[in-house]
Amino acid sequence: MWKFMHFLCPSSVCFAVPQPPTITKQSVKDYIVDPRDNIFIECEAKGNPIPTFTWTRNGKFFNVAKDPRVSMRHWSGTLDVDFRSGGRPDDYEGEYQCFARNDLGTAISNKIFLQVSKSPLWPKENLDIQEVHEGSQLILACNPPPGLPPPAIFWMSSSMESIHQDKRVSQGQNGDLYFSNVMQEDALTDYSCNARFAFTHTIQQKNPYTLKVLTKHPHNETSFRNHTDIxxxxxxxxRHPSFMYPIGTSSSQMVLRGEDLLLECIASGVPTPDIVWHKKGGYLPTSRTKFENFNKALHIANVSEEDSGEYFCLASNKVGTSRHTISVRVKAAPYWLDEPENLILAPGEDGRLVCRANGNPKPSIQWLVNGEPIESSPPNPSREVTGDTVMFRDIQIGSSAVYQCNASNEHGYLLANAFVSVLDVIPRILAPRNQLIKVIQNNRTRLDCPFFGSPIPTLRCLNLHSLH
Structure with a gap:
């Protein structure tokens, strides 16, 4: 089995080796673009002969030549979509896939899902004054517009002053502002939710909330300042602690392997409760764990299947303690165990391609040949497919192709290209002839003899002087 390059070029000797296409560069699977910019969708490949490129859009052939805004770069499959003379980027949203072809086979890119970044306007709404009794809990809803990607949320007053946050008043993951208990001074400002859209560098502000805090027992400031309990x-x-988020005593959450887990418990009560976190029957992984948002959020980085289990938060004040249990399930998009590798065989040799992936749920494996399902490809008597393995026995010239392995489950997919190249090449010495190497007497030296051939040649080094 050989791994080789398009050209073998040690020293000054160079000769071309036939090679099926290999994708060398492509855009990311989920590709979000700025609506103010031109669009480019990358696809680069190498091979000998030099590959030609075609594209599909939403599963159908995309005729680049018929669209005046779209061009393909020279010696490349990368698409440029130019809007300087007009056009709407939204018209080019969809799923794209690149095909790189030469006489020996076809390599394919991932499916590239192109979306245009969006920063929709906040729906107009008139917010009533929020009347709330002092000491009661309060949630100010944000409900930001569904941008792409989602906007960053922050709270300010209408005069653009930051809202002070602490363990009593803080913003949740969903963007809402939570008051564990409302105080009279909370009415001294108003509260406006802001959404920052990264791609368009814009900030949108929601109409502000105004609070009216109702007090049961009027007091004078002198008695308050001299009192030890606010x-x-x-x-x-x-009040005994109770949970504002999540509601109730239990909830569940799913996270994908390799992502970060973020759990949240926000409690109301008087005095303001303290939050602590535990994992049932285990320990929190110290090196990957952070406590955020005044201990209301538990952040575990780069989770694995071992992080599944039951986590619970305790909200405590001097009145009592409440508990909320969160059942965490770690699922997994497919990930490689054995990614198929390029295979070079001589006529009559045997070989195999192996594609093994894991995930939760366990991924299904599909083989393709030159971008088409292997079941519908021309029959090949030297080929046998058994699940995650393609076996080749007594392979012959004409069997060169690019094989694709697709491992997929409900959380995603992996796509790998691996070419099978059947070569019958006489042995070649790749080093320059009659090379003079100078060495110091009684010292060791190394003589390199690069070579290439298919089947793999047997190498012997001879001392020509010993032959005379």
Whole structure:
């Protein structure tokens, strides 16, 4: 079995080797573009002969020549979509796939899902004054417009002053602003949710909320300042902790292997509860764990299947403790165990391609030849497919092709190209002839003799002087 390059060029000797196409560069699977820019979709490949390129869009042939805004780069499959003379980027959203072909086979790119970044306007709404009793819990909903990618959320007053956050008042992962208990001073400002859209560098502001805090027991500031308990000084009834998010005593969450897990517990109560985190029957992984948002969020980086289990948060104040249990399931998009590798065989030799992937659920394996399902490809008596393995026995000239392995489950897919090249090449010495190598007497030296051939040649080094 050989791994080789398009050209074998040691020293000054160089000769071309036939090679099926290999994809060397491509755009990411989920490709979000700026609506103000031209679009380019990358696809580069090498091979000998030099590959030609075609594209599909949404599963159908994409005729680049018929679209005046689209051009393909020279000696490349990369597409350029130019909007300087007009046109809407949204018209080019869809799923693209690149095909690189030469006489020996066809390599294919991933399916590239192109979307145009969006920053929709906030729907107009008139917000009523929020009346709330001092000491009660409060949630100010943000409900940002569904941008692509989702916007970053932050809260400010209408005069663009940041809202102070602490363990009593803080923003949740969903963008809402949570008050564990409302205080009279919370009415001194208004509250506006802001959405920052990264691609378009724009910020949109929601109409502000105004609070009216109702007090049961009026107090004077002198008695408050001299009192050791801020809540009893104001006549606020103490409350047992209860969860504002998630609601109830239990919930569940799914996360994919390799991603970060972010759990959240936000509790109300008087006094403001403290939050602590635990994992049932185990320990939190210290090196990958962070506590965020005043201990209301548990962040575990780069999760694996071992991070599945039950996590619970405890919300405690002097009145009591509440518990919420979160059942975490770690699933997995397909990941490689054995990625198929290029295979070079001589006529009559045997070989195999292996494609093994794992995931949760376990991925299914599909083989393709030159971009077409292997079941519908021309029959090849030297080829046998058994699940994740393609066996070749007594392979013959004309069997060169590019094979694709697709491993997929409900969470994603992997696509790998591997070429099978059947070569019958006489042995060649690749080093320059009559090369003079100078060495120091009684010292060791190394004589390199690069060579190539198919089948793999047997190499013997001879001392010509010993033959005379």
């Amino acid at each position: 809540y009893s000084a104001r006549g606020i009834t103490e």
